Amino acid sequence: MRRLARLAARTPADRERYLDLLRGLAIIMVVLGHWTIATIYHNDRGQPDGHSALPEIPWAYPLTWAVQVMPLFFLVGGYANAASLAAHRRRGGDATGWLLGRSARLLRPTTALVLVLAGGAFVGRLAGVDPSMVRTVVWFATIPLWFLAAYFAVVPLTPPMYALHRRFGLAAPVALALLVAVGDLGRGLGPDWVALPNYLLGWLAIHQLGFAWYDARQGDCRHDRRRHDARQGHRPPDRTPAGGRAGIRTRCLPMSRPAALTMVAAGLTVAVLLTGPGPYPVNMISLPGERLANAAPPSVALLAVATAQLGVILLLRERAERWLRRSRPWQAVIAVNSVVLTVFLWQLSAVVLLVGALNGLGVLPTPAAGSAAWLAWRLPWVLMLAVVLAGLVAVFGPIEARTGRSIANRRPEHAGRGPAGGHGGTGRPRGDGRPAGRWAGVRGVLTVAGFAAVVFAMAANSATAKTAPEPLGLPVAALLAYLAGAGTLRVLRSGWGSRG
Template identity: 40%
Template sequence: MGQHRGHERTSVRPVNRDRYVDFLRAWAIGAVVFGHWLITGLVRGDGGEIRAPELLAEMPWTQWLTLLFQVMPLFFFAGGHAAGGSWERHRDAGGRAAGWVGLRALRLLLPTGVYCGVVLVAVGVSAAVGVDPYTLALVGWALAMQFWFLPVYLVLSALTPVLHAAHRRWGVFVPVALGAAALVTGALGVGLLNHVLVWGVAYQLGFCRRDGLLGGRPLGAAAMAAGGGLAFALLVGPGPYPVSLILVTGQDPSNTNPPSAAMLAWVVAQVGVCLLLAPPLRRVLARERLWRRVRVVSGVSMTLYLWHMVPVLVVAAVLYLPGLAPEPGFGSPAWWAWRVPWLLVLGGVLAGLVVGLRPLERGVGAVYARVGPRARPGWSWALWLGLVACVAALSRFAVRGFAPDGRLPVAPTVGVGLGIALVVLSGWRTDVRRERSAKSALDEVA
């Protein structure tokens, strides 16, 4: 949320935006939103209830579409690029790891906390008034389906000072080592670590790209794209992995839970393609009109990521429950034709939602403005304990949704609230400088 121009409190050095990195972030969020909406289909049952058949399982050929919409490597690649520069500026200004990690974490945790609060209140009220548990569980899952990204990104953010120190010493050998470790842990059946190792490869490549270790070498980028693409084809063709890059119920092994060797190959290939496309796209992004549009999308990327499934529920309640929406056979040609107005309607609802959320974003900015770039003396324990609580709670939401079995999940609800409070308190300041507005606070850690 907010455009990340970034500056440390102790430094007035301006930070030059990398337009291409912002474009990657905007492109990725657009692909995620569009992809989720495209594969989400609603069907009214005989009793008037709403069901959401799993398109990828019902029509296996659609799993090939995930090659277009699995762009999470771009998020981690762009995130590593931005985090590397931000951490360097903070470190050079005399800052310590705890203060930077706290500010970086709150960029995700504060808007996530608002989203969780709104959804959990709605779940609690719905459960209290007797909403069908199956329906509530389905809705709770849909609203948390994107949450897997948050705990992984929080862990990588917390590890950034260590990962960047390794990068400064060994450069491109670090992502190579992470990739090799991911292959070993996957073969040994300890795949849970691959959530950090595989996505950490993309994150670490962001460091390398920022420091020029990947740029200016088209042959190297082409080798990454071709090598990663060939490895992916072998792993999903004659190899054991499915083509789907999104979790499909009952599919084993999966490419995403945990990230597989095929996903690792996809990360390498996608980063290679990004490097190859950088020069022509940079020339296009030099046009100010286009750049302003990219900034708008990039600036609200967190809002779009968190809230993009809410329009689906709005449309379900307004059009499907009363029987006002067309209901062609699921997966039929008419159903696919209905995807066009479906996407347009959802886009309009989301645009209105983004505008309506601006007061909440200003409130988030005001809280963020009261957190300093240095941890309060004696409060570092609160930061790390709060991060552990948040990672655990968000992971639980990602796996079971906001309403498992149609009930309010008490433990993760308490965990995310307490965790965010501890992270905020670890850097809370009472002597905020007047000139540091909420907007500039949001821009402080890119």
């Protein structure tokens, strides 16, 4: 508690605390949503299995408009990435150094999950457990990785996409949304693979709005062309207030109450039209068999709902910010965010452990989805899972917490050199701490390759059937790619190649 109090006291006055609250609440909603909607049953071989109860409770489809919070992660991620990239560059760091720093916070908790699951699968195989059963358990526990695959693809694009934002402002997410609509049209009229780019384009559109929120906080709203004209003696740069009107080329997210109400009304209207008379399903959490699934990949209907959600978030912002100025609420937010990725990653491992324990004791309830017994079982089920997850967070949470503290405590002069501030390679470093010459290019290429390998590994795992006979639970190619990518990024963070 004393450490939390010290951290709360040291929080900069200009920090957007509301975004930290949103990140923590989004994780909690995801966890509770996954736990609540799960239904457990015994398959034909008498083994416990599970699936989503949504197909059996269609009355809950409209509720997914509120509990589909994946857009929040990319909105908050866009703000956080823009803020940290700008601060990193002010300290003299380069884009590669920034990417390596971001990879540490994301990869260390994720690697712990991957290694524990692979090790557990190996032990299970030695004990004679059927490979398909091993894969089923690991597949279920690694469902959260599908989201991280999308986020890991977006993060390396932050430097060029932020430059695009600085040039075109809000026109960039509008253009991305139009491309998502084109992808939806393609999968509506043709094969599903036509919309594969939407996995990236949809989340990028929301990520760009996070950039706009950050620039609104900085009061820096005009695009670079007008700033250039000002330097040439033409119209001076306009620092348009966050709630002001500057057209679609403004870099700032409109933050006023009328703008927020417009977002809510417009987002809901478009979403209703697209899911009512339109072809999109009402459900915003994709289910098997849906032709125009809204979340896999993101659809324009999901972007419309995300717009309405953003409006609601802005309407609550001022009141939430005042509340977060109080010490105890802010300490609670700090505590949650220090292990937020650990909670997200291990949420379904808690389900696996609890189901295995109850099944082993012969007391595993398996009521039919949507039945009165199933509804009554929701509260004790969630409470028991919370206890199991708390134990997992106690064990694995310090990995994430220590990573966050090491990054936060890094001295500014080490920017661009990796968390430890060390050097590697050969030659003489440049005065700003960045690698010079050909090593800079090699280091950048290897960093992007490391991210790409991790994205491939997570996507390949999600695409592999849950009953595939994988001896280590994870597909061998995916596991090797993940270890290669994460290992490469770890070596680069240690300082290799930071000298030219």
